[in-house]
Amino acid sequence: MVKNTCSVPGCDYPTRTPSVDLCGAHYERKRKTGSTSPEVPVKRLRTSCAVAGCDRRHESLGYCALHYDRLRKTGDVRAAVPPRIVRAVVRDDAGARWCHVCEQWLAEVEFDKANVCIRCRQVSNFGLNRLQWEAIFEAQGRVCAICSSDSPGGSGWATDHDHSCCPGSRATCGRCVRGILCSRCNTGIGLLHDDPEILIAAAAYVRSYREVKHHGEQPGSAGLHGGPRHSAR
Ligand SMILES: [Zn+2]
Ligand SMILES: [Zn+2]
Ligand SMILES: [Zn+2]
Ligand SMILES: [Zn+2]
Ligand SMILES: [Zn+2]
Ligand SMILES: [Zn+2]
Incomplete structure (x- = not known):
């Protein structure tokens, strides 16, 4: 069952992450006002899941249907593990297909055999979905975060992450993506060992x-x- 609940008296929402003792709403209030003031009810504008990086619609107890289901079955939302979704092909009347990860109606060309759009699958190794990846890229102006080039070159845009965060695994935890880089800059910082001192010296x-x-x-x-x-x- 639910392992950790919010430490604010009278609030029994699950904690935002295992490492904090507040629910999402109280965490936000603490961040903004410095206090959790238990007597003031928090606005529960639950539109999305409380799991960091999960944008699925809120279903129950602060979580999306998937994370809630996982929490119920395992007692742990396992935020670091991307939910595996195997569901049927869903098409609308106009023939658009539904991506079960980014939850969007997309053109047929966005898919291959799977029921998750190609982009969502490509970026799932980084703990992201298509929209989250796009948001990061958009925020950096749709250019390389280092050289500002708008052409990726080589093997295309690279999703750069802190390799020291989650070593060994091919997939990342999803919290250590630093930015999107052109393939030149991505290769470049890699060849210089990802080391700020060496990069500065260079x-x-x-x-x-x-x-x-x-x-x-x-x-x-x-x-x-x-x-x-x-x-x-
Ligand atoms: Zn709370
Ligand atoms: Zn979720
Ligand atoms: Zn998708
Ligand atoms: Zn670059
Ligand atoms: Zn890596
Ligand atoms: Zn990581």
């Missing part, structure tokens, strides 16, 4: 060379003198 190295060259000095001497000597604007 930038300083390239910049110092340019500075020196620009001022007509010997290339290669910059490194020996420890980086750029002219302030980089």
